[in-house]
Amino acid sequence: MEHTSNPDLRTAADTVLARLVGDASGEAKLREDQWRAIEALVAERRRALVVQRTGWGKSAVYFVATALLRDRGAGPTVIVSPLLALMRNQVEAAARAGIRARTINSSNTEEWDTVQDEIAAGEVDVLLVSPERLNNPDFRDQVLPKLSAATGLLVVDEAHCISDWGHDFRPDYRRLRTMLTDLPPGVPVLATTATANARVTADVAEQLGTGGTSDALVLRGPLDRESLSLGVLRLPDAAHRMAWLADHLDRLPGSGIIYTLTVAAAEEVTAFLRQRGHTVASYTGKTENADRQQAEDDLLANRVKALVATSALGMGFDKPDLGFVVHLGSPSSPIAYYQQVGRAGRGVEHAEVLLLPGKEDEAIWQYFASLAFPSEELVRRTLDILGRAERPLSLPALEPLVELRRSRLETMLKVLDVDGAVKRVKGGWIATGQPWTYDAERYDWVARQREAEQQSMRDYAATTECRMEFLQRQLDDEGAKPCGQCDNCAGARFTADTSADSLDAARDDLGRAGVEVEPRRMWPTGLPAIGVDLKGRIPAKEQAAPGRALGRLSDIGWGNRLRPMLAAQAPDGPVPDDVAKAVVTVLADWAKGPGGWAQGAAEAQPRPVGVVTVASSTRPQLIHSLGTRIAEIGRLPLLGTVEYAGEAPGGSRSNSAQRLKALDGALTVPDALATSLAGLDGPVFLVDDCTETGWTLAVAARLLRRAGAQGVLPLVLAVQG
Structure with a gap:
C-alpha cells in the first residue's frame, strides 16, 4: 500500500506521546518508524511487525495507536504479553496517557467477570492477557470469541515467541493464529520484538498473514546500542x-x-x-x-x-x-x-x-538441550493413551502413564494442541483423532540451530x-x-x-559442603492406574529421615567438582580423598546441627549404628568405597547393600510415577543384611552416589525400615538439579 501523509493524525499522535512520557511542554515527537507503524495501524488498518532494539519505544506505538483508534470509535486494544511483570509496567504506563488498562491472567481469575463487564461497557481501552490464557478452555471458548469480535487492535508483544525458530518459543503463542484468523476484517495487528533474526522475522510476518502471502508491514531498525x-x-x-x-x-x-x-x-x-x-x-x-x-x-x-x-x-x-x-x-x-x-x-x-x-x-x-521435544515413540504413546481414554485426562492423571515429567508433558501437549492432534477441554486433554505427523526434520533442525548458537x-x-x-x-x-x-x-x-x-x-x-536432602513423604498420584499398589502418605515408620548431600550438580562450587566425576562417561573408581574429606565435614556438621546425634545438638537423634550402600551397575567401586570410608570414619559396621533383584532400572529423568513403576519390586534387602538390622538399636546411613527424583532412596529406606532399621539417614555425593 502506498505511504500516505496524515498531518492531523501525526499531530494527534505526538500529543498522545507527550502525555505518555509526561512531557508537559508538548515537544516530544515520535520517531519516523514509530509514526510509520502508527499510521499503518490507524489510517491503513494493516498488520505490522516492528523489530527494533530494546528501549526504542515499541510500547509507545501501541499506546498511541490505541488512543487514536479509541477516539475513532474502535474497540479496546488486546495486548498478548508474556510476563506479569510487563503487565504491571504497561498498566502504569497506560495510565499516564489516560488509557484505562486491565489484565486477565492466572493471578486475578476472581476479577475476570468484572473486567469483561467493564469491556462490554466500553470502560476498558487496553486489555493485557498472558499467552497461557489463550488455551484455557473457559477463556478460549467463552471470552476469546467475544474479545475477537470487539477488538480494535491486537498487539503481540515479544512476537519471536510465536516462532519455533526463535530462542524463546512458547506453544501458547501459536494459539494466536486462531485469533488472527477470527478477527473481523480491517482490525489492525501489531507484532513487536527486539530479538528476531531474518528467519524469525519472516516466520512471524507469514503468521501475521495466517499462512497466506503476508501483507504485513515489516519495520526493522538497526540493533546497535550506543550506550x-x-x-x-x-x-x-x-x-x-x-x-x-x-x-x-x-x-x-x-x-x-x-x-x-x-x-x-x-x-x-x-x-x-x-x-x-x-x-x-x-x-x-x-x-x-x-x-x-x-x-x-x-x-x-x-x-x-x-x-x-x-x-x-x-x-x-x-x-x-x-x-x-x-x-x-x-x-x-x-x-x-x-x-x-x-x-x-x-x-x-x-x-x-x-x-x-x-x-x-x-x-x-x-542439560537444558536434553529437555527438547520428546521422541516420536513417546508422543505416539501419549496420543494412543488419550485416544483410548473414555474421558478427558488431566495432567496428574496422564502423567503416570507417560514417561515424561509434567512440565515437558504439558509443553508437548500444547504443541500437539496447536497441531490439531489433541485439545484441551474442561477436565483435561482429549485426542482429536486428526492425522498428525512427527516433524522430525524440523525438530532436528531446531536442535542443530541450538548447537550453532x-x-x-x-x-x-x-x-x-x-x-x-x-x-x-x-x-x-x-x-x-x-x-x-x-x-x-x-x-x-x-x-x-x-x-x-x-x-x-x-x-x-564455595568449598562449604552440605545440602539437605528432603525425604519423600507422599506417593505420587496415579500409581494404581499403572499397577503399583501405593497411594497417599508414606507411613512415618517407612520414611527416610532428612538426609545430606555433598553438593548440587548445578552448584558452581562442589557442583563443578562432582559433575565430571559423576558424568555418564566417567570411569568408576574409589572415592577421591578430597571428596571423602568433604563428606567427613558434612557428617560433622550434620551431627552437631538440629536433628543431629552429637551431644548438645538441638532435638538430638539417636546416634547412627551402621552403614548400608545402594547397589550400582555403573559406579559400584565409588559407592562401596564411599560406604567403607564412612564406616571407618564413624567406627561403624558396613552392614551390606540394598541389592537389585534383577537388572537395575535405567535413567531417572521420567516422572515420579514412572520412576516408581521401574523401582517397584526391583530392590531387595538380602537376608544377611536384614538379620544385621534386626539387632541394631539406632538409625543407619544409606549411601548412594547421586539422587535426582529421590525415589530410589525412598524405596530403599522403606525396605530397610520394614526389615527392622529404626531409622534411615540418606547420604549421597550429589543432588541432581
Whole structure:
C-alpha cells in the first residue's frame, strides 16, 4: 500500500506521546518508524511487525495507536504479553496517557467477570492477557470469541515467541493464529520484538498473514546500542568470579542485574555477596510472586545494587536507568544474550555489560538441550493413551502413564494442541483423532540451530573483533558495524584482579559442603492406574529421615567438582580423598546441627549404628568405597547393600510415577543384611552416589525400615538439579 501523509493524525499522535512520557511542554515527537507503524495501524488498518532494539519505544506505538483508534470509535486494544511483570509496567504506563488498562491472567481469575463487564461497557481501552490464557478452555471458548469480535487492535508483544525458530518459543503463542484468523476484517495487528533474526522475522510476518502471502508491514531498525560497553572477563574458576564480583560490584554504575544460569547459582551468589556487604536480592523461578514483586520494586527504586537472577527475570522488565548487566556464566544463545543485556542503558548514556564465562556452562547447556521435544515413540504413546481414554485426562492423571515429567508433558501437549492432534477441554486433554505427523526434520533442525548458537557464544567470548557488531550479525542486522566502545574496540575497562581476602572468602563459601536432602513423604498420584499398589502418605515408620548431600550438580562450587566425576562417561573408581574429606565435614556438621546425634545438638537423634550402600551397575567401586570410608570414619559396621533383584532400572529423568513403576519390586534387602538390622538399636546411613527424583532412596529406606532399621539417614555425593 502506498505511504500516505496524515498531518492531523501525526499531530494527534505526538500529543498522545507527550502525555505518555509526561512531557508537559508538548515537544516530544515520535520517531519516523514509530509514526510509520502508527499510521499503518490507524489510517491503513494493516498488520505490522516492528523489530527494533530494546528501549526504542515499541510500547509507545501501541499506546498511541490505541488512543487514536479509541477516539475513532474502535474497540479496546488486546495486548498478548508474556510476563506479569510487563503487565504491571504497561498498566502504569497506560495510565499516564489516560488509557484505562486491565489484565486477565492466572493471578486475578476472581476479577475476570468484572473486567469483561467493564469491556462490554466500553470502560476498558487496553486489555493485557498472558499467552497461557489463550488455551484455557473457559477463556478460549467463552471470552476469546467475544474479545475477537470487539477488538480494535491486537498487539503481540515479544512476537519471536510465536516462532519455533526463535530462542524463546512458547506453544501458547501459536494459539494466536486462531485469533488472527477470527478477527473481523480491517482490525489492525501489531507484532513487536527486539530479538528476531531474518528467519524469525519472516516466520512471524507469514503468521501475521495466517499462512497466506503476508501483507504485513515489516519495520526493522538497526540493533546497535550506543550506550552499552560490552566486555568479556575470563577468570580461572568460580571462586575467582565470585571474588571479582565482590570486589568490583560497587564500581559498576548505578544498579543492575547479575544473571546466572541456574537457581542454585543465583542463591549461592546472592548469599555470598550479602556476606561481603552488598545489598542484593535473588530472583529465580522458585521465588514467590510477592517476593518477585518486592525484588523488582527494590531494583526499580535503586534500593538494591543488583538482582541476582536467572532468566526468570526476562522479557518486559523495564528500568531505563539500569546501569549494568553481568552474566556469571554464558547463556547458550547470542540472541538470548542480546535480549538480556539490552535491559541495560535504555535511558542512560553509559552502561556496562560483562560476560564472565564458566567451565560449567557447557554442562548446563547440555542439560537444558536434553529437555527438547520428546521422541516420536513417546508422543505416539501419549496420543494412543488419550485416544483410548473414555474421558478427558488431566495432567496428574496422564502423567503416570507417560514417561515424561509434567512440565515437558504439558509443553508437548500444547504443541500437539496447536497441531490439531489433541485439545484441551474442561477436565483435561482429549485426542482429536486428526492425522498428525512427527516433524522430525524440523525438530532436528531446531536442535542443530541450538548447537550453532552455542558455538556462536563460544565465538563471542573468544573474538578479538567488535562484540556489538558480532551480536548484530547474529541477528542479521544489515547495519552491523564496529561500536568503538567494547573491550576489543576501546580496550578493557576492568582487570581480572581480585583481593586475597575476597578470594579466600569465596573459596571458603564455595568449598562449604552440605545440602539437605528432603525425604519423600507422599506417593505420587496415579500409581494404581499403572499397577503399583501405593497411594497417599508414606507411613512415618517407612520414611527416610532428612538426609545430606555433598553438593548440587548445578552448584558452581562442589557442583563443578562432582559433575565430571559423576558424568555418564566417567570411569568408576574409589572415592577421591578430597571428596571423602568433604563428606567427613558434612557428617560433622550434620551431627552437631538440629536433628543431629552429637551431644548438645538441638532435638538430638539417636546416634547412627551402621552403614548400608545402594547397589550400582555403573559406579559400584565409588559407592562401596564411599560406604567403607564412612564406616571407618564413624567406627561403624558396613552392614551390606540394598541389592537389585534383577537388572537395575535405567535413567531417572521420567516422572515420579514412572520412576516408581521401574523401582517397584526391583530392590531387595538380602537376608544377611536384614538379620544385621534386626539387632541394631539406632538409625543407619544409606549411601548412594547421586539422587535426582529421590525415589530410589525412598524405596530403599522403606525396605530397610520394614526389615527392622529404626531409622534411615540418606547420604549421597550429589543432588541432581
